[in-house]
Amino acid sequence: MSRRPLDVLRTLERHVIGLLLILMSAGYVVNVLVRLIVPSWSLHLVWMEELALFALAWLVFLGLGITLEKGRQIAMTALFDRLPEGPRRALGLVINLTGVAFSAYITKLGYDFARFVGGMGQTSPTLDVSMIWLYAALPAGFALLTLRYVLEIVGPANRFAFADRGQDH
Template sequence: MLHVALHILRTIERVLLAGLMLAMSLGYVINVIARNAVPVLAPRLAWIEEATLIALAWVVFLGLGLALERGRHITMSAFLGRIRGPAKAWIVGAINLVGLLFSLYIAKIGVDISVFVYNSGQVSPTLNLSVIWLYGAIPVGFALLALRYALELAGCSRRFDAARATPA
């Protein structure tokens, strides 16, 4: 059951990330063409820059968990490669625990920031959206990262094995 839930989560993350990156690319292309080919349209498309900024924040923070799961975060591979047996398992466990605690802490700070900006009523200048759409990426991304660290600690995922198996 857990593996099915993780597969669904991975699929949702990948679809969201791919969709956001595609939308960002398309938005930038339209914006550049409009500025150069039809300058009179450029002011009407000012919202594209703001929308792509928000999308970029979501891409960065949503991608944290997937990058960890695939072994793409910075690791101490030279150090860990020299250690064998129980010592390596203990060090990897300590790394995962510190990562989990750090991710939960940053997610909590992200929630605090998001609540603060939501309560302030701050809105984006061109889209007139609550800036929680920007700041909300922080707690969501770090909560997903914390989930990945927790799965590592529980033995449901092995990113160090994934890093060796997956070409860069």
């Protein structure tokens, strides 16, 4: 049985986000326990906090697409949900087109900035890895968000077809 590419993307995003969340939590627990139990070892685990911050950036930006798809983003829907289906779909199209333009623009800015940082040779103080790994989260997340907005426009059904904002689709 063949899976649709969007289903594969959803599954991959969810697994990566879940794994990042688990690893971040475990890292912080270990870090706190070491500081409480064996404070002299804490200097050897300084890198763990920075790694958790990198993971947090990736977690936040990778979650943008899923948040949009599920309709869990911050939205002002009091008037929107009361519109008849035709105007609601038209306004939804305008919102999605604006979302594509904005997300694509942020993707480009983020990509340019990540390239700039990578070209400058900046490295993280404790991990000693290129800072591009931190700054690449923004264009990656917004590229996925752009894809989700495009799929809202060309997809067979979109989130604006539903009056109930909490409905999973």
